[in-house]
Amino acid sequence: MNLKVENLSYIYAPGTPHEKHAIKDISFSVESGEFIGLIGHSGSGKSTLVQQLNGLEKPTSGTITVGDRVITGKNADTKGLCFEVGLVFQYPEQQLFAETIYQDIAFGPSNMGLSQKEIDLRVRTAMELVGLPFSMAEKSPFAVSGGQKRRVAIAGVLAMEPGILILDEPTAGLDPKGRDEILDSIRKIHKQMGMTVILVSHSMEDVAKYCDRLLVLNEGELMLSGTLAEVFSHADELKKVGLSVPQVTQMAQKLREKDINLPENIFTVQDALQEILKLRGKLC
Amino acid sequence: MLKDITIGQYYPSESVVHKLDPRLKILLTLAYIVAIFFIGNFWGFLALGVSCMLLSKISKIPMKYLLKSLKPLIVLMAITALLNLFMTDGKVLWQWGIFRITEEGISMAAFMLLRVSFLVLGTSFLTYTTTPITLTAGIESLLKPLKKIKVPAHEIAMMMSIALRFIPTLIEETDKIMSAQKARGAALSEGNILKRAKALIPILIPLFISAFRRADELAVAMESRCYHGGDNRTKMNFLRYGKKDTVALLVFVLVFAGILCLNLLGGLL
Structure with a gap:
């Protein structure tokens, strides 16, 4: 499912002393099946932006187009939009509530009014996608490990089979192994289901490894957008707003300064390995 | 809301x-x-x-x-x-x-x-x-005379300030949980009273869990800084x-x- 955002603005609590211009005139579009990274430091408006994409908050002004649906202004009808744009919140395991993992994952689909058979199928599919064995279905979601809790929560959103999946820092607070597992499952879901994925992240390494294109937010404005190479070529500007480029990109830059002939488009350790091997091949 | x-x-x-x-x-x-x-x-x-x-x-x-x-x-x-x-x-x-x-x-x-x-x-x-802090300082000071008859003035004030301190936190938390459940299609303001009461379960359970977790964390944080009641405690602001x-x-x-x-x-x- 594709997504288009035009001149979107959002003012939080207008008319009170807490008034804040959280989103300022943002426009971008996402094609169906893309894997987009949304980066920006804390308070840059990422969370506010994604909550508008799935209809939880309504834009102060501007237009959001999701598939065939057009959402304009305060009175827009956003009912059912959350089933089309699935949003996984930060620390999603904090929203678990049901007695069993099965019931918790079934919450979304049953709110959609699906048949029992369809719900059952979706719960099974979602559990498989996030790598949870179905034998765990009758366990309490509070009795499993932190990483597994998070998978349960992600499965709860996946089970609604949204056309666009947005994940707000899905790896926050996980250990390296848990992080890789979650991100690998997301990549698998993206490939298998053809979902459009928007990954909100702090980690340049993560977005470099998984995303096709990046959006950079700073103080509510869209500062940069483009392919990895386009965005990461602005290393200095990124540093100014508290972001950065992947460490391996920084390392390649340092090596280039020492006259080692590495190309500029090194964003992951894998890229670096290949380029260095190529270089060594030339030298030997 | x-x-x-x-x-x-x-x-x-x-x-x-x-x-x-x-x-x-x-x-x-x-x-x-x-x-x-x-x-x-x-x-x-x-x-x-x-x-x-x-x-x-x-x-x-x-x-x-x-x-x-x-x-x-x-x-x-x-x-x-x-x-x-x-x-x-x-x-x-x-x-x-x-x-x-x-x-x-x-x-x-x-x-x-x-x-x-x-x-x-x-x-x-x-x-x-x-501010909640000055408010409880005021209450503590007003309750001080009652210490003579063993009213735990400081403890009462401390409990109050913790409770007040957590009101905005819990409201924020509730908001977050509500958003998360709404994102899964929870209908919070639809249907009859029974339906609405039922719709609260997915909000209340995570809220209670997080409140207990926070209470636990706060207790550990206070203990690790050797907090112990009101005797001989001095104040920064008089x-x-x-x-x-x-x-x-x-x-x-x-x-x-x-x-x-x-x-x-x-x-x-």
């Missing part, structure tokens, strides 16, 4: 009222609550309304914001008014089966409505103009009763004397 709950929330502003001694403000609020019950006619309430508007100007808290504090009490107020409307004996104006409206009932209902509104409105000045407090006290007494006089006069008319 939850953001609209304003009870017990501090409204930051640089006004004289904000800088008054919290002890004075607490005592004046208590006096206000008592005084409100002496007001017996609409002249008194009119004067009270004008005073409240003036106080809102002086303390730089917009009237709109103050009125918002009444919003969560609408149901309570409606029930009070209805009970008074139908349950008061007197000259019958309208009757239908067991329901009847009397002249006395109407004025009684209007009275109760005004009383409750002013009660909330006036007392909300206290929490709007006083409360000082100053000239402006005396002035405020005088103004309050004068205004209320005025209001009560008007009330008496109005009663005679």
Whole structure:
């Protein structure tokens, strides 16, 4: 499912002393099946932006187009939009509530009014996608490990089979192994289901490894957008707003300064390995 | 929607009222609550309304914001008014089966409505103009004499400040959980009462879990800093009763004397 955002603005609590211009005139579009990274430091408006994409908050002004649906202004009808744009919140395991993992994952689909058979199928599919064995279905979601809790929560959103999946820092607070597992499952879901994925992240390494294109937010404005190479070529500007480029990109830059002939488009350790091997091949 | 709950929330502003001694403000609020019950006619309430508007100007808290504090009490107020409307004996104006409206009932209902509104409105000045920390410092200081009869003043104040401190946190948390469940299609404001009550389960359970977790974390954090009760504990900020407090006290007494006089006069008319 594709997504288009035009001149979107959002003012939080207008008319009170807490008034804040959280989103300022943002426009971008996402094609169906893309894997987009949304980066920006804390308070840059990422969370506010994604909550508008799935209809939880309504834009102060501007237009959001999701598939065939057009959402304009305060009175827009956003009912059912959350089933089309699935949003996984930060620390999603904090929203678990049901007695069993099965019931918790079934919450979304049953709110959609699906048949029992369809719900059952979706719960099974979602559990498989996030790598949870179905034998765990009758366990309490509070009795499993932190990483597994998070998978349960992600499965709860996946089970609604949204056309666009947005994940707000899905790896926050996980250990390296848990992080890789979650991100690998997301990549698998993206490939298998053809979902459009928007990954909100702090980690340049993560977005470099998984995303096709990046959006950079700073103080509510869209500062940069483009392919990895386009965005990461602005290393200095990124540093100014508290972001950065992947460490391996920084390392390649340092090596280039020492006259080692590495190309500029090194964003992951894998890229670096290949380029260095190529270089060594030339030298030997 | 939850953001609209304003009870017990501090409204930051640089006004004289904000800088008054919290002890004075607490005592004046208590006096206000008592005084409100002496007001017996609409002249008194009119004067009270004008005073409240003036106080809102002086303390730089917009009237709109103050009125918002009444919003969560609408149901309570409606029930009070209805009970008074139908349950008061007197000259019958309208009757239908067991329901009847009397002249006395109407004025009684209007009275109760005004009383409750002013009660909330006036007392909300206290929490709007006083930070939770100074508020509890004030309470602790006021409770100090009771220590002689073994009232744990410091502990009470500490519990209160923790409770107050967590109101915004828990509201924020509730908001977050509500958003998360709404993102999964939870219908929170649809259907009959039973359905709505059921819809609360996915919100309340995560909220309780997180409240217990927070309580646990806070206890550990306090223990790791060797916190132990009130004995020999010193304070960073002392409360000082100053000239402006005396002035405020005088103004309050004068205004209320005025209001009560008007009330008496109005009663005679």
